[in-house]
Amino acid sequence: MPYATAHDGVKLYYEETGAGAPVIFVHEFAGDLRSWEAQLRHFGQRYHAIAYNARGYPPSDAPEEVGKYSQDRAADDIAAVLDHLQLSRAHIVGLSMGGFATLHFGFRHAPRARSLTVAGCGYGANPAKREDFRAEVAASAALLLEQGTEKFAERYAYGPTRVQLENKSPRAFADFKRQLAEHSDIGSANTLLGVLRERPSLYDLKDQMKALNVPTLILAGDEDWPCLLPGILMKEIIPSAALAVMPNCGHAINIEDPDAFNRIVGNFLSYVDSGRWPMRDPRAMSASFTGMR
Template sequence: MDVTARDGTRLYVETAGESGTPILFIHEFGGNYDAWEPQMSFFARRHRCITYAARGYAPSDTPQDVERYSQGVAVEDAVAVLDGLGIEKAHVVGLSMGGFTAVHFGLKAPERALSLTVAGAGYGCEKATEDYFRGVSLKVAENFEKDPVAFSRIYALGASRVQFQTKDPRGWAAFAERLSRHSAVGAANTMRGVQARRPSFWDMEERLKAMTLPTLVIVGDEDDHCLQPGIFLKRTIPACGLAVLPKTGHTLNLEEPAAFNALLAEFIAQAQAGAWGPRDPRADPGQVMRTE
């Protein structure tokens, strides 16, 4: 089915599960709506699951103007999906680019979220590599613009993607094939309008400190540029937990689907039970051992 975004862009949506608390899955730059299949199939047993193709990703519309792509627009699109389905609140789950959208969703529309799961998010956040990341994003945009099929073979073998290939060659091949279907215009505009312009988590520290939603951050221990941002979110968001998957890269939900699903299922269960609250004030991070 389709829903219409605020600016008239048509967004393709798929659902699974007829009842239960809604879960909204938001994909990464290198994926699409169908990259959430291991989660859609698993969680549809007890939840109403929703996934969608972001603008610029077929079969959603691909606006030609880069100014119609931004981090703010990405949040508006996620809200539009819920509106189009008549859903008031959902657990919001995002990977990488989608993880950033989940964070910003919690800041911009907290009344629409039951919880946030932020997986593999952090590229471009570290202040020391902020300018470098923007430059790389613009170069990636150029390369996709020239030949998305040829460049997808290079992109799919990134430093945090090869772990997936080693563990699950067939799953990685499906990921790489999905990547090769990226729209040249959509990929370039997404990189330029969303990735290269989004703010660092460190720039949002005070806002994140005030965000009270139950939050789970998941990172792979070989996804180097997400590790420190993940720790920062853990230390900054009051009701945040951090899970680190060993010997794991960036494509978390596909590389380690069983572990990802188990973590997410337990988190959602605790969040719904009201058992995932802010850190106990007695757990003072400045204390090594209690002496009195």
């Protein structure tokens, strides 16, 4: 089995296919590298497509100490995969937890990012609901450790931004729920406590966003309510960002509508690779409605 070694010694299992410019896919909390299968097949036809399991997701290591899990470590683990594969730069595509890791990779390792696709990113960002989010994450971790991942998956899979997948594709939903139920109890709980609960609100990261010049695509489903306003925030603040919203979609957009996801991301990567991705014209940020004042 191929493994990259993180800077603190944690081993990260990865898979790769294809040749060309490298694209690294970073999975969400409820997924793993298997949830990128449609993307590996599609992008592997013209790119060097890579997906890996985050720490806590076997066959990657699942450390028992919650201190081994954090937002910074999640971002640095992307760099560790690049280092192992001897890649100086790559396109980074992340969903949800992986979207946060992708954004923070841009903050911490901008020269190594050909582009950033930040999809389904925003849970816990609302400052008014910050403590509610942290409490719910802690309660979820406790429930997971008490009842096990299999029972946890039976509840988590039916969240308000997950039912869209079940309605569209019962087969894809069944695969998603089965794979979630196979995750590590301690790895998932520590990920909840160390990464999701402790990561900073996007609203506290405006200075870092303003300084981010890497070509960036913000992507969300229009029924992924916790991500819509944060998506607009990132579009407004990041000077190199574009925003795309997928209609009638919830959270797991890469498996809910893989054709649309692949098309949007593929077009973005093509613009970046051709050197045609723009920075925002400062005139577009005028306070005037018409430009007449």
